[in-house]
Amino acid sequence: MKRQANILMLGGAKRVSLARLLIEAGKRMGIEVNIFSSEIIKEVPIACVGTVVEGMRWSDPGIYDNLSATIRRHDIGIVLPFVDGAIEICSRLKEMHPEVFIPVSPYEVAHAMFDKVVAAELFERNGFAIPATYRKESCHFPAILKPREGSASKGIKIANNAEDLGTIPDIDNYLIQEYISNRDEYTVDCYVSTVSNRVLCAVPRLRISTSGGEVDRTITRRIPELIGCATMILEKLGLEGPVTIQFIHDKARDRYLLMEINPRLGGGVICSINAGAAIPEMILAEWLGREAAVCDDWRDNALMARYFSEVMFYEDENR
Structure with missing residues (x-):
């Protein structure tokens, strides 16, 4: 059957x-x-x-x-x-x-x-190679900002300098990493x-x-x-x-x-x-x-x- x-x-x-x-x-x-x-x-x-x-x-x-x-x-x-x-x-x-x-x-x-922030921390603890991850106080540029709970590339922003970074509201809700063009x-x-x-x-x-x-x-x-x-x-x-x-x-x-x-x-x-x-x-x-x-x-x-x-x-x- x-x-x-x-x-x-x-x-x-x-x-x-x-x-x-x-x-x-x-x-x-x-x-x-x-x-x-x-x-x-x-x-x-x-x-x-x-x-x-x-x-x-x-x-x-x-x-x-x-x-x-x-x-x-x-x-x-x-x-x-x-x-x-x-x-x-x-x-x-x-x-x-x-x-x-x-x-x-x-x-x-x-x-x-x-x-994404929790995931990046998990990846780093396990020794996985990931892009450099920054805090807003010590960010290097250019940087890419991804919404913590975003998907399908929605809401992603690029910051080329500190001025760009300062224009982004609710920045704690983003993962900040080095931007690799x-x-x-x-x-x-x-x-x-x-x-x-x-x-x-x-x-x-x-x-x-x-x-x-x-x-x-x-x-x-x-x-x-x-x-x-x-x-x-x-x-x-x-x-x-x-x-x-x-x-x-x-x-x-x-x-x-x-x-x-x-x-x-x-x-x-x-x-x-x-x-x-x-x-x-x-x-x-x-x-x-x-x-x-x-x-x-x-x-x-x-x-x-x-x-x-x-x-x-x-x-x-x-x-």
Whole structure:
């Protein structure tokens, strides 16, 4: 009899390509994958491949009751976060529902990654190479200021001198670091086994261009130094499941610096999966309680270029 995996996506409104890859991986493994997504509004693109269920904002006091009811009602077997606000929710949900496979890192780690100042302090304590971090009283210029709890490059400011710095309100709500203008940006798409804690894959890719903070053109790059850095970070911090690690390459000094860690699947992971990183299969295998295989035979220089696609909703139809 064919196994059935009901997957609940949190914040997965636009993750149609990834949903399709999960469904296709299920077919190869003899598993019927059904996609559900918790959303505040029903008319979102994921509706073209799955079922949209009524959700709440991550800050709503009733969020856990709402998600628990969804898990019971739809016999959910896997829960995956796709936005930063859903990561901590999943960490708590994992404790509440041990019968559900929720491949996320422990709450303490997930919580630290959501505050850039706390995360930078954690990285420094662990000896990870990061851009020089400044206090407002001893800042060197140029400097880049990132909102402590920001995401998708929103609210980032550049200060070229003390006068610029003085114009920024609520400066304590920013992480201040050295600004490296001559750089390349890399993402490493990773998966850490929840069964054995082994790093099953780490695929670097160059971020060529972005739109709205999300990559729209990216290419895989087999860079042993980056793979080694990512693996060391994953093991040292005890991260689990899918993890997205952001680095910059300081071209003037030829050094790779850790920028941030998102303990979830990133939007550009589609590139790594299509290059051969079997992350959907890893998720499904671990849901079955199996040890997933290490994947290192992904294709180098695999380029992904994105485009817009539309989903229509009509008044006289359910979808």
